[in-house]
Amino acid sequence: MSNCLKSQRSPRREVGKAKRQGFCVQEFLDGSKYEGEFVDGLKQGKGKYTWKNGEFYEGSFYKDYRHGDGMYYWPSGNKFYGKFYLNWREGYGKHIFPDGAIFKGLYHADQRFGPGVLTAPYGCQDVGIWHGKHLIQLCNTVEGSFRLEEFTEYSVDLEQTTTSNLSETPQTVLSEGYTKTDSGADRDDHLLLYDDNTILPSAFENYSTDIDHLPLPPHVRREFDQNFFGQLWEPDSHLDEGYKQDPSSVQPLPAKMLAHIHKHRQQAKTIDWPVANVLSCKRDFFGPKGPLEIASELLIHQASIGERQTVLQILLDGCVHPDVADSQGHTALIAATIHCQNDVINLLLDMGAYIDRLNSEGMSCLSVCHVLYYPIKCLCTFSALQEETEDIIERLPDEELTLPDDYNRGNEENIQSLEGSNQLDNELTSEPYFSSSCSMYSYDIEVSEKLLEVAAEALSHTGFPQQSDTEETVRKMAAKKFMHRFRLSTLNLLLDRGANPNISKVPLPVLFVAIMARDTETVRRLLLSGAHTDIALSLERKGHYPLHVAATLPGPESPKIIEMLLHALSDPDARASDQNESYELDKVSIIIRRLCRVPWEPSPKEGGRTALHIVCQRETDHMNACEAVSVLLSHRARTDLLWSGHSPLSLAISTGNEMAVQELLKGGADPNIPLGLGVGNALCALSNFSYNLDDKREKLLDMLEKAGADMLMPVQIGDTKGTAVDYAHFSFNQDSHIAKIPFHRLSMEERETFKARRNLLTLMGDLLRCKAVKREKEILESEAASSKVPMTRIPFQFCYHCGRSATVTLTACTRCHQVLFCSTNCKLKSWNKGHKEECIQAVAEQIKLEQKKMTHCSKPDKSKEWPAGFIRHEGLFNTCPIKKKKSK
Numbered sequence: 001m002s003n004c005l006k007s008q009r010s011p012r013r014e015v016g017k018a019k020r021q022g023f024c025v026q027e028f029l030d031g032s033k034y035e036g037e038f039v040d041g042l043k044q045g046k047g048k049y050t051w052k053n054g055e056f057y058e059g060s061f062y063k064d065y066r067h068g069d070g071m072y073y074w075p076s077g078n079k080f081y082g083k084f085y086l087n088w089r090e091g092y093g094k095h096i097f098p099d100g101a102i103f104k105g106l107y108h109a110d111q112r113f114g115p116g117v118l119t120a121p122y123g124c125q126d127v128g129i130w131h132g133k134h135l136i137q138l139c140n141t142v143e144g145s146f147r148l149e150e151f152t153e154y155s156v157d158l159e160q161t162t163t164s165n166l167s168e169t170p171q172t173v174l175s176e177g178y179t180k181t182d183s184g185a186d187r188d189d190h191l192l193l194y195d196d197n198t199i200l201p202s203a204f205e206n207y208s209t210d211i212d213h214l215p216l217p218p219h220v221r222r223e224f225d226q227n228f229f230g231q232l233w234e235p236d237s238h239l240d241e242g243y244k245q246d247p248s249s250v251q252p253l254p255a256k257m258l259a260h261i262h263k264h265r266q267q268a269k270t271i272d273w274p275v276a277n278v279l280s281c282k283r284d285f286f287g288p289k290g291p292l293e294i295a296s297e298l299l300i301h302q303a304s305i306g307e308r309q310t311v312l313q314i315l316l317d318g319c320v321h322p323d324v325a326d327s328q329g330h331t332a333l334i335a336a337t338i339h340c341q342n343d344v345i346n347l348l349l350d351m352g353a354y355i356d357r358l359n360s361e362g363m364s365c366l367s368v369c370h371v372l373y374y375p376i377k378c379l380c381t382f383s384a385l386q387e388e389t390e391d392i393i394e395r396l397p398d399e400e401l402t403l404p405d406d407y408n409r410g411n412e413e414n415i416q417s418l419e420g421s422n423q424l425d426n427e428l429t430s431e432p433y434f435s436s437s438c439s440m441y442s443y444d445i446e447v448s449e450k451l452l453e454v455a456a457e458a459l460s461h462t463g464f465p466q467q468s469d470t471e472e473t474v475r476k477m478a479a480k481k482f483m484h485r486f487r488l489s490t491l492n493l494l495l496d497r498g499a500n501p502n503i504s505k506v507p508l509p510v511l512f513v514a515i516m517a518r519d520t521e522t523v524r525r526l527l528l529s530g531a532h533t534d535i536a537l538s539l540e541r542k543g544h545y546p547l548h549v550a551a552t553l554p555g556p557e558s559p560k561i562i563e564m565l566l567h568a569l570s571d572p573d574a575r576a577s578d579q580n581e582s583y584e585l586d587k588v589s590i591i592i593r594r595l596c597r598v599p600w601e602p603s604p605k606e607g608g609r610t611a612l613h614i615v616c617q618r619e620t621d622h623m624n625a626c627e628a629v630s631v632l633l634s635h636r637a638r639t640d641l642l643w644s645g646h647s648p649l650s651l652a653i654s655t656g657n658e659m660a661v662q663e664l665l666k667g668g669a670d671p672n673i674p675l676g677l678g679v680g681n682a683l684c685a686l687s688n689f690s691y692n693l694d695d696k697r698e699k700l701l702d703m704l705e706k707a708g709a710d711m712l713m714p715v716q717i718g719d720t721k722g723t724a725v726d727y728a729h730f731s732f733n734q735d736s737h738i739a740k741i742p743f744h745r746l747s748m749e750e751r752e753t754f755k756a757r758r759n760l761l762t763l764m765g766d767l768l769r770c771k772a773v774k775r776e777k778e779i780l781e782s783e784a785a786s787s788k789v790p791m792t793r794i795p796f797q798f799c800y801h802c803g804r805s806a807t808v809t810l811t812a813c814t815r816c817h818q819v820l821f822c823s824t825n826c827k828l829k830s831w832n833k834g835h836k837e838e839c840i841q842a843v844a845e846q847i848k849l850e851q852k853k854m855t856h857c858s859k860p861d862k863s864k865e866w867p868a869g870f871i872r873h874e875g876l877f878n879t880c881p882i883k884k885k886k887s888k
Contacts, residue, residue, distance in 0.1 A: 019038075019040050019041030020038035020041050021038055021039065021040070021041075022037060022038060023036065023037055023038075024036075024037075024038050030052065031051070031052030032049065032050060032051045032052060033049070033050050034047060034048070034049045034050075035047060035048050035050075036048060036049075036061060037061075042063050042064045043061040043063075043064045043065075044061050044062055044063060044064075045060070045061060046059070046060060046061075047059075047061050049061075049066070053075065054074075054075035055072070055073065055074055055075065056072075056073050057070055057071070057072045057073075057084075058070060058071050058073075059071055059084065060084075062224070062227050065084075065086045065087050066084040066086075066087045067084055067085060067086060067087075067224065067227060067228060068083060068084065068227065068228060069082075069083055069084075070082075070083070070084050072084075072089075076098060077097075077098030078095065078096065078097060078098060079095070079096045080093055080094070080095045080096075081093060081094045081096075082094060082107065083228065083267075085224070085228055086224065088107075088108075088109050088110045089107040089110045089111075090107055090108060090109070090110075090228075091106065091107060091228075091264050091267055092104075092105065092106050092107070092264060092267050092268060092271050092275075093105075093107055099121055100121035101118065101119060101120050101121055102118075102119045103116060103117070103118045103119075104116060104117050104119075104271070104273050105117065105118075105130055106130075106260070106261065106264060106268075106275075108260050111131075111132050112130040112131065112132060112133070113130070113131060113132075113257060113260055114129060114130065114257055114260060114261050115128075115129055115130075115261070115275050115278035115279055116128075116129075116130045116278075117273060117278070117286065118135075118290060118292070119287070120290055120291075123287055123288065124287055124288045124289060124290040124291070125286045125287040125288070125289075125290050126289075126290035126291070126292040126293050127139050127278060127283060127286045127290075127293070128278065128293070129257070129278070131253070131257075131321075134320075134321035134324070135292045135293070135296060135320075135321065135324060136321055136323060136324055136325065137324070137325050137326070137327070137329070138283075138293055138296060138297070138324070138325070138326045138327060139277075139278060139281045139282065139283040139286075139327055140281070140283045140293075140297075140326060140327055141326050141327050141328055141330070142297055142300045142301065142326040142330055142335075143301075144301075144304060144335070144338075145326055145328045145330035145335075146328075146330055146334055146335075146338055146359070146363075146368055147328060147361070148361050148363060148371065148506065148507060149361075151371060151376070153375075153376035153377070154371060154376050154507045222235070229266070229267075232266040232267060234266070254358070261279070281327035291319070292319060292320065295314055295317075295319060295320045296320050296321075296324040297326070298310075298314065299311060299314045299315070299320050299322075299324065299332050300324070300325075300326065300330065300331065300332045300335050301335075302314070302332075303332035303333070303335045303336045303341065303344050303348065304332075304335035304336065304338065304339050304341070305339070305341075306336070306339065306341040306343065306344055307344075308341075308343050308344055308347055311332070311344055311347060311348070312347060312351075315347075315348075315351045322348050322351050322352050322353040323352075323353055323354050323357050325357075325359065327360070328359060328360050328361075329357075329358065329359025329360035329361070330359060331353070331357060331359070331365075332344075332348055332353070333345065333348050333349070333353045333354075333355065333357070333365050334359060334365045334368055336348065337365040337368055337369050337490055337494070338368065338372065340486040340487050340489070340490045342486075342489060342490055342493050345490065345493060345494070345497075346493070346497075349497050355494065355497060355498060355499050355500075356499060356500045356503040358503070358504060361506055362504060362505070362506040363504050363506050364499065364500070364503050364504040365494060365499065366491070366494045366495070366499040366500075366501060366503075366504070366510055367504040367506065367507075367510055369487065369490055369491045369494060370491070370510045370513045370514070371507070371513075372487060373484070373487045373488065373491055374513055374514070374516075374517045374519075378517055379513065379516040379517050380516045380517075380518065380552065380553055380554070491522070492525065495525055495526070495529045499529070500530070501526045501529055501530065501531040501532075502530070502531060502532045502535065505535075508537070509531075509532075509535055510526060510531070511523065511526050511527075511531040511532075511533070511535075511546055512537070512546060512549055514526055515546055515549050515550050515553070515561055516549060516553075518553055518555060518557040518558075518561070520557050520560050520561055520564070523561050523564055523565075524564055527564060527565070527568045531568075533545070533546050533547065533565050533568050533569065533570040534570070534571070534574070536574075536576075536577070539577050542576050542577055542578040542581075542608075543576050543577025543578070543608065544576050545570070545571075545574045545576070545611075546565055546570065547562065547565050547566070547570045547571075547572070547574060547611040548574070548576055548609070548610075548611055548614055550562045550565055550611070551611040551612075551614040551615045551628060552614055552618070554618075554620065554621045554624070555621065555624060556624055556627075558615075558621075558624055558625075558627075558628050559624060559627040559628040559630075559631050562611065562628050562631050562632065563631045566631065566632075566635045572610070572611065572612070572632055572635045572636065572637035572638075573610050573637060573638050573641065574610065574611070575607045575608035575609065575610055575641075575643075576608040576609045576610075577608055578608050578609055578643075579606065579607050579608045579643070581644065582644050583617075583643075583644040583645070583646055583651075583654075585654060585690055585691055586644065586645070586646075586678060586679070586690075605640060605641050605642045606642045606643070606645075606676065607641065607642070607643065608643060609643045610637065610638070610641055610643070610648075611632060611637070612629065612632050612633075612637045612638075612639065612641075612648040613641075613643050613646070613648055613651055615628045615629055615632065615648075615660070616629065616648040616649070616651040616652040616655065616657065616660055616664070617651045617654075617655060618655065618657070619655045622655075622656075622657045622658075622659055622660065623659065625657060625659075625660055626657065626659035626660045626663050629648075629652075629660045629663045629664060629667075630663050630667075633663065633664070633667035633668075639664060639667065639668065639669040639670070640669075640670065640673055642675060642676060644676065645675050645676020645677065645678055645679040646675060646676070646679055646685070647669070647673055647675060647682075648664060648669065649661065649664045649665070649669045649671060649673075649682050649685075650675055650679060650681075650682055650685035652664060653682060653685045653686050653691075653693075653700055654685055654688070654691040654693075655691075656691070656692070656693045656694065656696045656700075658696060658699060658700065658703070661700060661703055662703060665703060665704075665707040671683070671704050671707050671708065671709040672708070672709060672710050672713055674715075677716055680715035680716070680717075680724065680727050681709075681713055681715055681724065682704055682709060683701075683704060683709050683711065683713075683724035683727075683764075684715055684724050684727040684728075686700050686701055686704065686724075687724060687727055687728030687731055687760065687764065688727075688731050689731045689732060689734070689735060689757060690731070690734070695756065697756070697760050698759075698760065698763065701760070701763060701764070701767075705767060710771075711723060711724055711725065711764070711767050711768040711771045711772075712768065712771055712772060712775065712796065715727055717730055717806060717807070718730075720806045720807060721806060722804075722805055722806030722807070723768060723798075723803070723805060723806075724764065724768075725761070725764050725765055725768050725798075725802070725803040725804060725805075726804050726805060726806040726807065728760065728761055728764055729761060729802070729804055730807075732757055732761060737750075738750060738753055738754050738757065761802065762802075764803065765799075765801065765802045765803030765804075766803075768798065768803040769798075769800065769803060772796055772798065776796070797810055797820055798810075798820065799820060799821055799822040799823075799826050800813075800819035800820055800821060800826075800830055800835065801821060801822075801826035801827070801829055801830035801833070801835075802822060802826050804822050808822035808823075809822065810822055813827070813835075813839060815839045815843065816838075816839040816842040816843055816846075818842050819835070819838075
């Protein structure tokens with residue numbers, strides 16, 4: 001093609017001459033000539049421009065540009081009828097070739113760009129989506145195309161977000177790529193582009209000769225668009241938001257093409273061929289397939305069966321693009337990936353195939369390979385993770401494995417050699433396991449282990465072929481196992497050749513799939529290949545990050561994968577989008593709190609779960625969960641963040657994971673962090689009898705007490721304040737069956753439960769009493785040492801036996817008047833337990849103090865305070881016998 005078509009402007013005019021108006025003829029020094037209309041000295045209106053080499057353009061001009069409807073002619077006989085935009089072929093047009101072939105389609109920047117039909121002189125037609133001279137997408141489906149919807153388990157259980165078809169053009173998709181940028185520098189530049197004066201001076205059209213490399217301000221683009229589309233013009237919202245030189249240049253090719261098709265949708269309704277059928281992949285409305293379509297289908301088919309020489313010959317001809325796809329986006333590279341044709345994959349990539357091209361479902365060849373390599377039943381799916389199933393790996397469905405012909409040819413010798421050795425016997429009788437060398441052992445073939453051993457032994461020692469069903473079964477299993485290993489080599493090959501593990505999110509990002517399969521080696525390869533660890537799933541999947549998924553995994557792979565992700569700079573405190581969810585074991589108390597309309601303001605540290613929350617929430621596999629906790633703490637994961645009112649420590653307590661509790665306390669977790677309403681603190685979580693902790697409560701209580709848990713810390717209980725002891729009694733009374741029914745009517749198990757709970761209440765009451773007395777003594781000693789006047793202080797009051805201080809009425813001991821009791825029962829139990837001696841001693845001390853006071857004839861010091869839990873009884877000191885005697 002001549003450069004005349006691409007030249008932007010005529011030579012610069014002389015300054016100072018009068019501006020031409022109306023119809024004029026202008027000749028230029030290079031031999032070109034213009035005959036047509038002028039406005040203010042610029043070519044504008046109808047006209048004809050002829051070049052010295054014989055090319056000419058006849059049609060509309062606007063401000064010195066070929067702009068609008070026109071016809072371009074080449075001396076070779078080529079003709080183009082259509083629309084032009086700033087000297088480029090743009091929009092729908094028709095190109096007539098000298099041999100009689102005709103192309104009708106969409107153009108952009110002087111190239112085919114979108115739907116089009118190339119009709120040969122003998123009637124056959126190449127129909128599809130074009131990019132330049134190449135047909136890149138067909139309107140029909142090649143047999144054997146990969147479709148995720150055929151994998152019903154993946155499409156139902158996992159997230160699936162497919163890309164839009166070319167026939168669907170939502171405006172939100174088209175406008176996002178025009179103005180949004182990520183870097184700070186781009187945002188600053190973007191703000192400057194709101195003002196046209198910061199881009200170009202006024203009337204730049206008069207001296208601009210290279211409009212392609214100069215920015216086009218929004219108001220100028222809008223002016224040219226109005227002239228170009230005429231009555232079909234519609235305002236574009238992105239033009240009001242800012243400017244980029246090429247609005248679609250920041251988008252990938254499919255999105256860019258989608259935007260271009262949408263831009264010219266009104267013009268598509270006025271042309272004489274069915275554009276909608278091409279966009280809808282309806283091939284039946286056109287003539288027989290042309291040579292490009294036939295060669296494209298042949299390329300995809302030959303790539304799937306591994307015919308490397310045929311593929312090479314097709315690509316060397318230069319007519320077929322290596323990324324040509326069928327209507328489902330199924331390319332030769334994806335076809336080769338499905339059948340593990342590694343030689344063809346290398347050839348296609350060497351010939352320019354794009355390794356990260358997505359099909360119509362939004363899947364790359366790497367994501368397709370992961371779906372095939374990891375069957376859904378070998379993954380720890382989200383539903384299984386939430387149910388904490390102990391055994392996730394199940395047997396594969398009994399499906400027929402379709403192997404390509406070249407696979408049978410190339411691997412027949414390997415299978416035969418395997419039959420003659422003990423390797424097959426070892427593989428078929430080994431324990432189930434998951435590794436990168438062979439991720440699946442169990443195939444759903446109803447053959448017993450004993451029969452497999454007998455068959456393998458027979459085949460390894462027999463010199464003639466076995467004509468039995470057993471041989472076929474063994475061969476089938478060997479073929480499946482070999483095919484699976486080949487798929488692993490294909491996966492590694494794609495990563496070695498630079499496949500982007502972040503390009504596709506359907507059905508999930510490949511890093512999530514490898515993590516859910518607990519394949520530590522593949523996770524390591526993906527991280528080394530640049531897999532992002534900061535990609536979150538959708539809100540339907542609770543916005544989990546890879547670290548959250550790794551934290552839910554059972555088995556020893558969980559801490560290993562967590563450590564890999566943390567070494568890859570994962571945020572250990574990344575929070576999921578489940579901040580509105582509630583802990584399953586607390587839902588009953590939460591409902592009660594809401595029914596009672598108890599006000600609650602969430603803590604600033606409340607939010608979604610972190611990986612540490614999820615690990616501590618695991619009800620099984622406590623040893624591996626403890627290792628995962630240790631790994632997270634070694635990378636400075638925070639222990640004070642809350643979810644649903646819980647900290648990681650309280651969640652570990654609720655699941656009875658003693659090792660995780662010990663690890664958290666050793667790592668600096670504070671047992672006195674105020675938790676959400678209804679949880680209280682770590683001691684309250686321990687005493688919450690809705691958690692099934694069996695006989696672990698006493699040991700956990702000892703851990704927390706040694707770690708400095710404060711028994712006197714105030715916590716909210718309903719609409720009152722109390723302590724962990726009050727919380728424990730409140731929780732005890734919630735189970736009315738255990739707490740209210742007489743002991744003799746309980747079953748043996750219920751009696752043991754009652755005894756364990758009462759024992760815990762007693763231990764907590766004793767700890768609180770000792771803690772309170774000790775603290776009060778320390779306060780009094782510090783005041784005495786500082787020689788300060790004791791401040792008026794109300795001592796902490798609680799039941800001297802059970803430790804309760806809230807929701808009860810406290811009365812003083814009728815003998816010593818120094819301690820309080822909440823009931824006669826507590827008073828009697830405390831008396832029998834040891835208060836009898838304390839009471840006698842206290843009365844004796846009071847008598848001695850009274851005698852001492854009477855000796856000095858002074859009033860008692862009423863400001864003196866008794867230790868915590870005691871009261872000051874003034875009745876003993878109301879009168880002074882010595883003073884009464886003197887008065888007489």
